[in-house]
Amino acid sequence: xxxxxxxxxxxxxxxxxxLAAFRQDAAEQGISAATLDAALSGITPIERVVELDxxxxxxxxxxxxxxxxxxxxxQVERGQAMLAEHAALLDAVEQRxxxxxxxLVAFWGLETNYGSTLGSLNIPASLATxxxxxxxSAFFRSQLLDALRIIDGGHVAAIDMNGSWAGAxxxxxxxxxxFRAYAVDxxxxxxxxxxxxxxxxxxxxxxxxTRAGWRQGEPVALEVRLPAGFDFRGIGVNQRQPVADWAxxxxxxxxxxxxPGTGRAAVVxxxxxxxxxxxxxDNFDVVMRWNRxxxxxxxxxxxxWQLAGGAPLxxxxxxxxxxxxxxxxxxxxxxxxxxxxxxxxxxxxxxRTQAALRQYQADHGLPADGYPAPSVLAHVERKxxxxxxxxxxxxxxxxxxxxxPPTAP
Numbered sequence: 001x002x003x004x005x006x007x008x009x010x011x012x013x014x015x016x017x018x019l020a021a022f023r024q025d026a027a028e029q030g031i032s033a034a035t036l037d038a039a040l041s042g043i044t045p046i047e048r049v050v051e052l053d054x055x056x057x058x059x060x061x062x063x064x065x066x067x068x069x070x071x072x073x074x075q076v077e078r079g080q081a082m083l084a085e086h087a088a089l090l091d092a093v094e095q096r097x098x099x100x101x102x103x104l105v106a107f108w109g110l111e112t113n114y115g116s117t118l119g120s121l122n123i124p125a126s127l128a129t130x131x132x133x134x135x136x137s138a139f140f141r142s143q144l145l146d147a148l149r150i151i152d153g154g155h156v157a158a159i160d161m162n163g164s165w166a167g168a169x170x171x172x173x174x175x176x177x178x179f180r181a182y183a184v185d186x187x188x189x190x191x192x193x194x195x196x197x198x199x200x201x202x203x204x205x206x207x208x209x210t211r212a213g214w215r216q217g218e219p220v221a222l223e224v225r226l227p228a229g230f231d232f233r234g235i236g237v238n239q240r241q242p243v244a245d246w247a248x249x250x251x252x253x254x255x256x257x258x259x260p261g262t263g264r265a266a267v268v269x270x271x272x273x274x275x276x277x278x279x280x281x282d283n284f285d286v287v288m289r290w291n292r293x294x295x296x297x298x299x300x301x302x303x304x305w306q307l308a309g310g311a312p313l314x315x316x317x318x319x320x321x322x323x324x325x326x327x328x329x330x331x332x333x334x335x336x337x338x339x340x341x342x343x344x345x346x347x348x349x350x351x352r353t354q355a356a357l358r359q360y361q362a363d364h365g366l367p368a369d370g371y372p373a374p375s376v377l378a379h380v381e382r383k384x385x386x387x388x389x390x391x392x393x394x395x396x397x398x399x400x401x402x403x404x405p406p407t408a409p
Contacts, residue, residue, distance in 0.1 A: 015045050018132050022141070031148045039124040039151055039158035049121065049129045052165045059324045060349065060372070063270035064317035066295045070110055071303045079109050079307045089199055097206035098216035104202055106303035110296070111173040118170065118195060119163035123147050127167045127176075143167050146176035155191045162195075170194025171201035174208075182208040212289045213282070218261055220283045221268075221301035223254040223276055223313055232273055232369045233362060236354075237280060237294060240264040246279065254314040270298060272371035275318020319373040328353075331377050333396045334384040335360060 023036050082105055083090065090101035105114075112118050124147055130140035147167070151158050163169030167176060174183060174194055183192045186203035194201045227250030234241070243261045251267065253259055265279045278298060287297040306312060323331070325347035335342040335356045343352035354370035360380065362368040387393045 015132050019043070019128065022128070022131070022144075026145060026148055029145065030152075031145070032152050035148055035152040035158065039148055039161075040128065043122075043125045043128055045129045045132060046121070046125060046165075049126050049165045050133050053130060053133065053135060056347075057325060060322045060328065061295070062317070062320070062322045063275065063295055063298070065322070067299055067302060067313075070299045071306065075109055075303065076306045078114060079105050079303065082108070082114050083307060086198065086202075089202060093202045093206045096203070097210045097214070099206040099209050099214055100304065100308075102304040102307040103209075103220070103300065104205055105307055106300045107205060107290070108171060108202075109303055110299060111168075112171055115171050115198070119165075119168070119173075121162060121165055122159075123161040123163050123167055123169055123176070124151075124158060126163075126165055130166070140167070143176045146180050150176060150179055153191075155193065156195065160195070171198065172205045174204065178208065179204075182211060208290070209286055212286045214286050215282050218263070218283050219281050219301070220287055220304065221278045221280045221298055222260065222305075223302075223315065224259070224267065224279045225252045225254050225256070225314075226267070226277050227251070232269070232367055233358060235267045235269060235369065236351075237266055237268055237284075237288075238351075240266050243279075251279065255311075268294060268298075269369050269371060270294060271318030272373050273318075273367040273369040274316065276313050276315035318371075319375060321374045323372050323374065323377060327377060328372060330396070331357075331372055331380055334380045337393050337396060338380070338384060338387065 019040060023040060026036060027033065083101060087101075090104060093099065093104060094101045108114055124144065127140050127144035127147055131137050131144050133140075147161065150156060151161060161169065164173060168174065169176075169179070171194060179192070179194065183194060183204040184200065184207050185192050186199035187197050189197075192200050192204070194204060230250070241264060243259050243263060243265050246265065246267065247259050251259065259265075259279060261281055263282060265281050268278050268280055269275060270278070278301070280297075280301075284297055284301070287300050288294075291297070302313070328349060329345045329347040332342040332345040332347075332353055335353070336345070338360070340356040340360045341352065342356040343350065349372060353372075357372060357376065358368045358370035360366075361370070361376070364379070364383070366376070366379065384393070384396070388395055
């Protein structure tokens with residue numbers, strides 16, 4: 001096992017006590033002594049893992065910034081090269097599971113840059129650090145037990161089980177529990193190797209998506225054009241309507257063609273009313289089960305679209321600039337003070353804050369997109385200052401340190 005950066009002596013002693021108790025529990029659950037020795041002997045908490053787990057983003061990221069870093073000409077060109085190089089494999093996966101090869105390669109590109117960045121941290125050591133640290137100890141303890149079961153099953157040696165700081169591993173960055181539930185031995189060698197066997201990785205990813213509800217022949221998301229005077233109050237991932245109803249309201253594909261699909265879909269505006277609009281379908285929900293980020297799911301859809309020969313986004317990015325988490329806290333404080341229930345002032349843009357912001361926008365004649373653009377923050381702050389100046393409400397009280405909970409990996 002590689003030498004790791006260690007914590008102070010007293011912390012190491014506490015960790016050693018925790019590790020001894022964990023080893024006993026793992027042994028009682030059937031993990032072999034050989035695996036426990038190989039995976040856990042000599043490990044120490046990794047300070048960098050704790051830092052990453054507790055890291056707070058200083059700024060929200062605009063959709064255009066997020067997408068530009070992940071879906072660009074170079075990434076598309078490389079992905080198309082991967083499609084050609086592994087055509088036989090990807091065709092076989094698509095035929096078996098019905099998941100388009102462009103979608104699988106899009107996940108591959110976003111997760112590990114087509115296998116070039118699998119992660120270099122030892123998974124058992126990282127998971128032990130997080131299980132000991134305590135913020136989400138039960139979750140990471142469970143993942144550590146699953147990682148040990150994978151080693152015990154002969155799928156990978158403990159020293160070779162490397163990945164991200166949070167425990168994701170292999171070409172598609174499966175967590176250990178996901179590995180155990182969905183990974184498959186596609187190359188027939190009696191072991192599942194998500195690091196070195198691309199067939200295992202691709203078949204496993206498609207198996208996950210299929211079992212998560214993938215609907216064959218339907219899109220994930222499609223850029224659309226909204227008509228003039230469109231009412232933004234009915235938008236949002238959970239605001240599903242029949243595709244035919246959206247078409248009746250004048251929504252078209254970005255190229256002016258009719259909307260595909262006959263089921264239910266929603267319209268989302270990831271960077272406000274001035275930016276691109278997307279229609280999202282049931283397969284969007286499947287992608288969100290993989291990663292609970294709207295931006296991530298839209299990036300999968302866009303990269304897959306462009307890998308298949310589709311054009312880049314037609315719409316302009318939207319209003320530039322992103323709020324800091326402190327600015328979003330101030331926005332929440334001001335909305336609450338003005339009588340719009342934005343929920344806890346935690347600096348996180350959740351559905352409650354978006355609903356409050358959308359109501360504020362509608363009440364003040366602004367496009368009710370629920371997006372915290374810098375111009376919207378300025379409008380809310382001016383309104384609040386006017387109300388304070390008229391002695392109708394009191395000044396804001398800053399949130400106390402620690403109010404914002406740490407973000408999940």
